[in-house]
Amino acid sequence: MTETVGNALVQERRAKGSAIPESLFGWLLIAPAMLFIMVIVAWPLAETIRLSFMEAGLGGEEYVGLENYQDLASSRRFHQTVVRTFYWMFLSVGLKLVLGLIGATLLNAAVPGRSLFRVLVMPPWVIPMAIGCIGWLWLYNGYFGVLSGTMQWIGLTDGPFEFLAHKRSAFYSAVVTDVWVGTPMVTLFFLAAMQGVPKDLYEAAYVDGAGRWYRFRRITIPQIMPVIVSMALLSAIFTFNSFEIIWILTEGGPRGATTTLIIDTYKKAISNYKFGEGAARAVIIVVLLGVFSLIYLFFLNKVNRHYGSGKK
Amino acid sequence: MATLDLLSISKSFGAAKVLHDISLAIEDREFVVFVGPSGCGKSTLLRIIAGLEEATSGQIMIGGEDVSAAPPVERGISMVFQSYALYPHLSVYENIAFPLRVQKLPQVEMDERVQRAAGILQLTDKLDLKPGQLSGGQRQRVAIGRSIVRNPKVFLFDEPLSNLDAALRGDMRVELSQLHRQLDATMVYVTHDQVEAMTMADRIVVLNGGRVEQFGTPMELYHHPRTKFVASFIGQPNMNLVPATVVAADASGAKVALEGGHEMVLPVAAGTLSSGDKVEVGIRPEHVEQDRPGLDVAVNVLERLGGTSIVYGSLQDGARFCASLPGDAVIAEGGSVHLGVAPEACHLFDASGDVLRRTSAPEIQ
Numbered sequence: 001m002t003e004t005v006g007n008a009l010v011q012e013r014r015a016k017g018s019a020i021p022e023s024l025f026g027w028l029l030i031a032p033a034m035l036f037i038m039v040i041v042a043w044p045l046a047e048t049i050r051l052s053f054m055e056a057g058l059g060g061e062e063y064v065g066l067e068n069y070q071d072l073a074s075s076r077r078f079h080q081t082v083v084r085t086f087y088w089m090f091l092s093v094g095l096k097l098v099l100g101l102i103g104a105t106l107l108n109a110a111v112p113g114r115s116l117f118r119v120l121v122m123p124p125w126v127i128p129m130a131i132g133c134i135g136w137l138w139l140y141n142g143y144f145g146v147l148s149g150t151m152q153w154i155g156l157t158d159g160p161f162e163f164l165a166h167k168r169s170a171f172y173s174a175v176v177t178d179v180w181v182g183t184p185m186v187t188l189f190f191l192a193a194m195q196g197v198p199k200d201l202y203e204a205a206y207v208d209g210a211g212r213w214y215r216f217r218r219i220t221i222p223q224i225m226p227v228i229v230s231m232a233l234l235s236a237i238f239t240f241n242s243f244e245i246i247w248i249l250t251e252g253g254p255r256g257a258t259t260t261l262i263i264d265t266y267k268k269a270i271s272n273y274k275f276g277e278g279a280a281r282a283v284i285i286v287v288l289l290g291v292f293s294l295i296y297l298f299f300l301n302k303v304n305r306h307y308g309s310g311k312k
Numbered sequence: 313m314a315t316l317d318l319l320s321i322s323k324s325f326g327a328a329k330v331l332h333d334i335s336l337a338i339e340d341r342e343f344v345v346f347v348g349p350s351g352c353g354k355s356t357l358l359r360i361i362a363g364l365e366e367a368t369s370g371q372i373m374i375g376g377e378d379v380s381a382a383p384p385v386e387r388g389i390s391m392v393f394q395s396y397a398l399y400p401h402l403s404v405y406e407n408i409a410f411p412l413r414v415q416k417l418p419q420v421e422m423d424e425r426v427q428r429a430a431g432i433l434q435l436t437d438k439l440d441l442k443p444g445q446l447s448g449g450q451r452q453r454v455a456i457g458r459s460i461v462r463n464p465k466v467f468l469f470d471e472p473l474s475n476l477d478a479a480l481r482g483d484m485r486v487e488l489s490q491l492h493r494q495l496d497a498t499m500v501y502v503t504h505d506q507v508e509a510m511t512m513a514d515r516i517v518v519l520n521g522g523r524v525e526q527f528g529t530p531m532e533l534y535h536h537p538r539t540k541f542v543a544s545f546i547g548q549p550n551m552n553l554v555p556a557t558v559v560a561a562d563a564s565g566a567k568v569a570l571e572g573g574h575e576m577v578l579p580v581a582a583g584t585l586s587s588g589d590k591v592e593v594g595i596r597p598e599h600v601e602q603d604r605p606g607l608d609v610a611v612n613v614l615e616r617l618g619g620t621s622i623v624y625g626s627l628q629d630g631a632r633f634c635a636s637l638p639g640d641a642v643i644a645e646g647g648s649v650h651l652g653v654a655p656e657a658c659h660l661f662d663a664s665g666d667v668l669r670r671t672s673a674p675e676i677q
Contacts, residue, residue: 198395198397200393200394200395200397201397201399203364203391203393203397204391204393204397204458205410205414206364206383206384207362207363207364207384207385207389207390207391208385208390208410208411208414208458208462209383209384209385209411209414209415210410210414214414218399218410219399222399222401222402223400223401225401306401307401308400308401308442308444
């Protein structure tokens with residue numbers, strides 16, 4: 001009864017307070033954001049989809065239907081690029097997560113000077129990526145790089161070794177650089193999540209006789225699992241779309257060894273002026289990431305149900 | 313179950329000494345409550361017993377065995393935390409079974425122990441739920457269940473009821489007292505709430521500034537507080553401390569003049585006092601009577617609780633004075649009232665805050 005009277009009063013106040021209908025008022029509030037999204041997301045996306053059905057270049061556009069997609073479906077090189085991209089993503093993200101977890105655990109430990117270490121972990125993330133990558137270019141240089149020099153000094157190689165000149169070493173060198181750039185963010189997110197785990201949980205487990213590894217496995221990991229899953233997705237999207245690192249280090253070479261989907265798309269659309277083919281690749285990237293996100297949401301939901309506190 | 317002995321325990325955090333040479337002997341199956349204001353060191357002392365903090369000096373004996381250097385799991389203790397420390401991602405069953413999983417106990421024995429604890433704590437139908445789906449009282453019971461399954465020698469409780477609302481706290485107090493009887497276990501319980509201490513404890517340790525002010529039964533603390541601090545800490549509402557001057561004193565009693573000139577002869581062992589000494593008379597609000605010669609009190613606030621009326625007033629010099637009078641007492645806010653007390657109900661404290669033993673107070677067994 002009281003609730004009904006209260007609701008009526010609220011309705012009355014609302015009616016008196018505004019001449020604009022409530023639904024219109026709501027639309028007005030979200031209109032700026034909607035306009036913004038339409039201009040910078042929806043329109044370019046629609047335009048990309050349209051272009052993917054065209055043979056488009058500097059000379060003009062011609063409708064070709066699904067031809068761009070058919071070409072991609074039958075291209076062995078494109079298949080290799082897709083496989084390489086996923087391998088690149090899983091390897092890099094896996095390393096970032098493992099290193100991030102180890103780093104966060106160490107930074108969360110009660111060791112002297114940990115505040116200093118927390119600051120020292122930031123530079124790869126904070127300094128401009130291009131500058132960081134140029135640093136790595138020099139590190140990988142066969143004649144002037146410290147890595148090649150060290151390898152010669154300890155006798156691993158007879159002479160200068162150009163890390164970025166060989167297919168396999170170039171790929172893994174790019175992975176290392178990507179991990180170097182991406183790990184600090186993962187580490188700091190894991191660290192923040194670990195610091196949110198109540199100290200009492202560890203003390204209770206310690207009183208019950210649980211050792212460090214048991215506490216890490218049975219308390220820390222389940223408690224930060226939602227953050228691990230979130231970081232896995234975010235990191236996967238960033239890595240999948242990672243462009244600058246590969247472009248600065250190798251431009252996708254040598255002989256396509258570091259060409260991922262995003263590099264391939266850029267080369268096709270911007271370097272070769274084949275906008276239609278490039279757009280088809282971009283659409284495939286959107287679809288793949290869309291599927292990936294759906295799988296992620298499914299798992300996140302599962303994880304939250306499994307590791308959550310049961311609160312409604 | 314076992315005895316718990318603390319021998320000269322001291323604890324410092326850097327330059328700050330928080331516990332000063334604490335020695336206690338807790339009997340087997342005794343329910344002992346550490347009580348004191350915030351920062352008095354009661355939780356630190358409990359954590360030292362648990363093995364979560366290391367004492368700077370001193371020894372801890374459980375069941376006659378020195379466990380000072382032993383990790384918590386080897387001390388034969390279990391602890392219930394203020395926050396309950398339940399694992400939010402685990403079910404009630406898994407929370408209770410946690411210590412048993414650590415011990416790698418066979419599944420059959422684990423089931424049996426968890427079911428027994430759940431039965432005692434009326435959690436049998438909640439075992440599949442997660443902590444987030446339980447009420448505060450149920451969560452508290454799960455935390456206690458996790459302690460029970462380990463069959464510890466000593467149970468430690470760190471302010472376990474402070475997160476509950478007043479009504480539930482009352483219920484849980486009764487449940488914990490029943491649990492103590494049922495388990496017949498040695499229990500050490502930390503609280504800042506003197507009502508919890510008085511209602512649950514076999515004996516109470518009153519701590520202040522890292523020192524033991526008094527260790528005794530609840531009624532001993534109530535009738536024979538050793539210091540002014542204990543006297544004012546135990547009892548609800550707090551004891552009034554009225555400044556007075558000694559007129560005459562001998563071994564059988566002390567004649568004192570209260571503020572306002574009223575004189576009383578208090579039956580205390582006052583051999584150490586002499587005429588002119590400044591003292592304080594301790595008067596419990598519940599011992600105050602209306603229209604009895606004594607003090608003129610201005611009534612500032614009057615709380616009618618039905619059975620009793622609590623008067624918050626002030627004396628002529630502005631000092632606060634509280635009285636607990638019958639519910640139908642004829643008093644009005646803004647007026648004044650004559651309040652007195654029987655001399656044998658009064659406590660007398662010397663200038664250093666130590667009590668002069670009452671000679672006519674009830675003897676406590």
